[in-house]
Amino acid sequence: MDQKERNESLERVIENYSNMLYRICFVILKNEQDAQDVLQETFLAYMTKRPHFHSEEHKKAWLIRVSQNKCKEFLRFHKKHAAIPLEEVEESIGISNGLDIEDREKLNLIWNLNLKLKSVVILYYVEGYSVKETAVILNISEVAVKKRLQRAREILSELGREYDGGIVCEQ
Amino acid sequence: MNNNIDKELFSNIEISSKAKKEIYENCLKGRHAGDIRFRYAGLLTAMIGALAIGSTGIGTYAYYQSVQTRMESMPQAEVEEYRQDLIHDTAVVIDDSYSRKLTDEESLRVAELERKYNSEGNYPEENVKRVATFEEWDGESVCYVEEDNKLYFPEEMTDEDLLTFIDYSTKKDYVMEQEAEKEADDTPSPYVAVENVSEADLVRAGYDALGKLFGRDVAKGWNTRVEAFKPSAVDPSEGTGHDMYFVYYDQVGGSSYSTDYVVVYNMNDLSLIGVAVRGKEHWAGLKSYTDADAAAKVKEDLPKVCAEIERLYGYKNYDLERDEVYYDYTDPGENDARQARYVFRFGDTDVDVMWDLGSEKLSSVEFFPAEGDFYWYLELE
Numbered sequence: 001m002d003q004k005e006r007n008e009s010l011e012r013v014i015e016n017y018s019n020m021l022y023r024i025c026f027v028i029l030k031n032e033q034d035a036q037d038v039l040q041e042t043f044l045a046y047m048t049k050r051p052h053f054h055s056e057e058h059k060k061a062w063l064i065r066v067s068q069n070k071c072k073e074f075l076r077f078h079k080k081h082a083a084i085p086l087e088e089v090e091e092s093i094g095i096s097n098g099l100d101i102e103d104r105e106k107l108n109l110i111w112n113l114n115l116k117l118k119s120v121v122i123l124y125y126v127e128g129y130s131v132k133e134t135a136v137i138l139n140i141s142e143v144a145v146k147k148r149l150q151r152a153r154e155i156l157s158e159l160g161r162e163y164d165g166g167i168v169c170e171q
Numbered sequence: 172m173n174n175n176i177d178k179e180l181f182s183n184i185e186i187s188s189k190a191k192k193e194i195y196e197n198c199l200k201g202r203h204a205g206d207i208r209f210r211y212a213g214l215l216t217a218m219i220g221a222l223a224i225g226s227t228g229i230g231t232y233a234y235y236q237s238v239q240t241r242m243e244s245m246p247q248a249e250v251e252e253y254r255q256d257l258i259h260d261t262a263v264v265i266d267d268s269y270s271r272k273l274t275d276e277e278s279l280r281v282a283e284l285e286r287k288y289n290s291e292g293n294y295p296e297e298n299v300k301r302v303a304t305f306e307e308w309d310g311e312s313v314c315y316v317e318e319d320n321k322l323y324f325p326e327e328m329t330d331e332d333l334l335t336f337i338d339y340s341t342k343k344d345y346v347m348e349q350e351a352e353k354e355a356d357d358t359p360s361p362y363v364a365v366e367n368v369s370e371a372d373l374v375r376a377g378y379d380a381l382g383k384l385f386g387r388d389v390a391k392g393w394n395t396r397v398e399a400f401k402p403s404a405v406d407p408s409e410g411t412g413h414d415m416y417f418v419y420y421d422q423v424g425g426s427s428y429s430t431d432y433v434v435v436y437n438m439n440d441l442s443l444i445g446v447a448v449r450g451k452e453h454w455a456g457l458k459s460y461t462d463a464d465a466a467a468k469v470k471e472d473l474p475k476v477c478a479e480i481e482r483l484y485g486y487k488n489y490d491l492e493r494d495e496v497y498y499d500y501t502d503p504g505e506n507d508a509r510q511a512r513y514v515f516r517f518g519d520t521d522v523d524v525m526w527d528l529g530s531e532k533l534s535s536v537e538f539f540p541a542e543g544d545f546y547w548y549l550e551l552e
Contacts (some may be wrong), residue, residue, distance in 0.1 A: 006201060018186050018194070038204070039194055040193075043195075047198050126181050141455065
């Protein structure tokens with residue numbers, strides 16, 4: 001592949017996957033700039049490592065895994081911008097347009113889940129991966145995925161009844 | 172509440188076209204994200220992103236021997252304190268690591284004191300105080316409050332306060348660097364020996380490039396160092412497009428806050444890739460504009476920028492141009508804009524410059540082969 005083809009490939013990958021990756025990273029990092037930084041690092045890794053993919057799904061999973069790892073690195077080592085309260089995000093990007101009160105509360109609870117639970121919830125529920133696929137992407141066991149999903153459901157269920165706008169489960 | 176989760180909850184979250192465009196262009200140039208600490212988290216590729224942004228903290232400067240000794244002689248308990256600070260610093264509910272931003276005056280003073288810290292061993296008498304709760308802070312000292320993992324600054328900072336802050340930051344960065352190195356991939360280093368030219372020639376050529384952009388004798392007598400960055404040595408399929416020589420001009424005793432200069436050359440043909448003045452010290456000395464005034468001035472200054480590029484480098488009559496207010500060193504800054512970024516396409520060359528709005532001078536210029544038409548034509552949001 002020559003340089004021109006590589007650039008075109010990069011364009012396509014950004015076009016096809018940036019919204020999906022951004023959605024995941026933004027919900028995890030809770031800040032637009034930090035999510036963009038992670039995406040840049042992810043696509044830079046794609047461009048420089050040029051891994052061989054067996055399929056488009058393989059490529060998608062690889063990008064998610066890299067971005068998840070970058071999010072973890074970011075949270076561990078990097079100077080962060082301010083986490084944005086959900087209320088502000090709602091206003092700026094209309095995240096909850098058309099949602100009823102219960103869904104808005106649910107969104108708020110997910111927003112404030114810790115990283116481990118949130119990663120699993122997003123991949124399983126939002127991106128539609130199976131337990132097995134989620135386990136492969138996050139490089140954890142299927143049992144761990146199931147446990148985290150269970151824990152997330154418990155939080156959504158138990159705390160939802162008592163939730164009054166505070167932080168639920170921050171790390 | 173039922174516990175079903177509908178994927179439509181997140182369907183409105185989308186990345187902007189502008190951000191996609193920036194990511195694409197930065198990837199083409201091998202640029203890392205704005206946070207330079209990404210360099211410590213994984214694979215190293217081209218690092219020209221540091222050119223416009225400058226150092227933001229750790230690792231950019233080799234530790235001076237006396238400082239290195241000070242870092243290495245930290246008691247293990249103290250190292251563990253910083254390590255714990257770093258761990259707790261990851262909580263995403265923390266708005267910032269400090270109770271407030273340093274003022275411009277304090278930033279300039281920090282740069283001055285850091286030079287003495289590095290070169291003269293001018294250290295604070297005591298470490299940062301640590302208290303469990305905000306109520307325990309006396310309000311008059313630099314103090315780490317454990318309950319919210321923030322470093323609190325008094326309203327007015329004495330030199331001793333600033334030194335205490337410098338010492339804390341240096342130690343914390345040192346511990347972070349040690350931790351990051353433990354975590355780093357076993358990736359072969361892309362840094363190699365200078366090959367097809369002598370370091371002295373690169374330094375001399377760099378002085379000419381700096382003289383042309385910033386005036387004669389700039390950085391004269393400063394420390395110089397040359398880095399040969401060759402990602403193709405790690406992965407030949409990478410191509411040689413990002414193989415570069417970086418020539419740094421650091422103030423004696425310089426630190427992460429200090430103004431420095433950098434000149435970048437293509438490793439293969441020694442063509443000039445970039446020239447820049449950087450550093451928080453430089454930034455803190457720039458005139459600040461409101462967002463509205465800065466936006467207007469960016470448009471107003473375009474002819475002046477073009478004239479400078481033509482005068483200095485001979486490029487004229489651009490094919491494409493775009494510009495923006497550029498924020499740096501602060502979180503995108505409400506009404507604290509100081510620089511503009513202009514990107515021009517002249518035939519087969521893209522010229523990417525930073526412009527100091529107050530002084531109406533270029534602070535960096537970069538040259539790249541023109542690639543990736545796709546995003547030039549996207550409407551910015």
